[in-house]
Amino acid sequence: MVEMVRAAVQTEPRTIEMREYPRPTIGRDDGLIRVEANGICGSDVEIFSGELGGARGPFIPGHEPMGIIEELGELASERWGVEVGDRVGLEVIVPCRQCKDCLIGRYQACRFRQGGHGVTPVAVEPILWGGFAEYMYLSPTSVMHKIDKDLPEEIAAMYNPIGAGVRWAVDLGGVGLGDTVVILGAGQRGLGAVIAAKSVGASKVVITGLEKDHHKLDLAKELGADHAVAVDGPNAVDIVEFVGDITNGAMADVAVELTPMAAGPVNDAIKSVRHGGTVVLAGLKAGREIPIVTDTIIQRALTFKGAFGVDAPAQRKAIEIIESGRFPLEKLHTHTFGLEEVGEAIDTLSGKAGNGDAVHVSVHPHKD
Template sequence: MTTTQKVRAAVQLGPGKLEFRSFDRPRTGADDALVRIEANGLCGSDLETFHGRVPMRGGYPVIPGHEPLGVVEEIGEKAAARWGVQVGDRIAVEVLVPCRACARCLSGGYMSCRNRTVTHGYTPVSREPSLFGGLAEYLYVHPDAVVHKVSSALPAEVAVMYNPLGAAVRWTAHLGGVQLGDTVLILGAGQRGILAAAAAKAAGAARVIVTGLARDTHKLGLAREFGADHTLVVDGADAQNTVDLVTELTDGELADVTLEMTPMAAQPLDDALRATRHGGRIVVAGLKGGRPIPLDSDQVVNKALTLVGAYGVDSRGYAEAIRLLESGRFPFARLHTHTFELGETERALATLAGEIAGEEAVHVAVTPGGGG
């Protein structure tokens, strides 16, 4: 398609530096597609990369946004047949674009693909056609991208939770291996922590315990709505000791599976080691910004613990999360607190970070068309 239409996008120039630019609308062919963005979700990693605490892997300038949801506006015949979608379908687009040809891709390990050249939200605008981030009016969908069809019946602010819920499902059920009757400890009450409570219950957990900070009181309340049986505050005047409380709640049995999901904090990893039972599993998902974190390896050895690193979400996690969203089993709309127009991206990030007085944010989305 030939057109002179311009596409507006947020462009990050460096840590804390954002501007808005117009790009040429990409031409599409038989093998690719163009998606009109309905919403792009924001999460803690967006805050870390925006402020430079975690490096922008591909460099600058870049269009951020790794949780894009949109409607197919153009698609080639080959792409439509390969992805099973048509013009007008709503799709979620995975973060990673694998090569689909290397040994790792062909053996099912596409998340470890060393040949990928596109990562949504992290690919510099110098790579044509530039529109590889969700904080834009349109997203170019590379022929090798992985996409998932999502019901148009869901509100966009709920449908766009496919990414954090996908992480919660993968980290809890697939990497954590939660089974019927398990006790699950979730360290951190952010979006993924709250949704992990739902994922744990969906996997059959009998007891779910979620920790958070004093400023997270509203999030801990939501965690209970999403399946948490117990919540505890780990700082401030009313601080509770995580290990002591888990020991008490389980009559000394401790947690079968622990998810460490706190950003930039060292203590929760030690809590995870001490609050997980002999032979239990710990899924480590909280980024620490490259800082060295002490690890009591004697705990790992003497308790025969399994530690698993949680890198992103795979296709199975996304697919199961989308089915769970479409089921309506949990009050997902309750998690969404703020919607901002594309031009308000910096305010959206500040709101998610808790920097706007009087705003208690949990799930925040940016849309090209309107805010709320």
């Protein structure tokens, strides 16, 4: 049995140190997974740069971990319905499971949660809370989901971005059979929203991106998008006019805004939906105030929803989509990195490293 566990620790913005920590002692109520892969998302980029997260002290990042249960207490096994050897994906939030919010199903609002997977400082025992490590601790209140062990690691690790697509477009946006949906932002979660919308029968799916995202826009069409358009460059499309044209003025039922930092797409989302339509806001702006015309929201009877993370029902639906084999998800994955390459992996997703073609990037701690 391995006694010391290697982990990538972020000590300050853009600084990762390789450290070793003792393997936790597992009791009747907790467990340990051998991390197979951990996906990287836009918030990892922003946390790595220091734009998000604030001061928390050194911590092990990685909030999309997926792996094989290595040790498990008997009470934990009964509670989670899993066994040693099962493959599971973990949610970020580690709720208390005892407060009113938790007991009525609003565990994401738990006020008593202590950090979470991929965000908890190493000062909090037993240290191994993040997915950028060889092994990861399973708290008695961790939220997990079983995933088919026959899936390739890089495909199984997509449960979170596809779960975001399900949560934001379908569960919050209400996209259903025959609907028109506009997705602003062609990152992996935008592509996840394309998959989710098509999985429930949306008739027209439009996704936007930048000219430099042409490879993502091409991929979106392979995943089922009916229209994939660039909103900048010499052939820039005015998305509001475009949606009006393809719907004969009826506009979209739902718009999902996923762009990081940008203000313009928020107003494009508002203008792209029909009277009584829904706008889902999921793109973080690092605290920036975004000017909007509230009269438009009132006069067009729009519904606004803020998308906070991915909950358990969306994760389960996403895993079902992945396991169905219905979509060519292997085309989403572009880069695989080892544990000592965490910084490069994050920079590759952001475009600071590599040739700018990254879509889904994952870190595999046991990669040779």
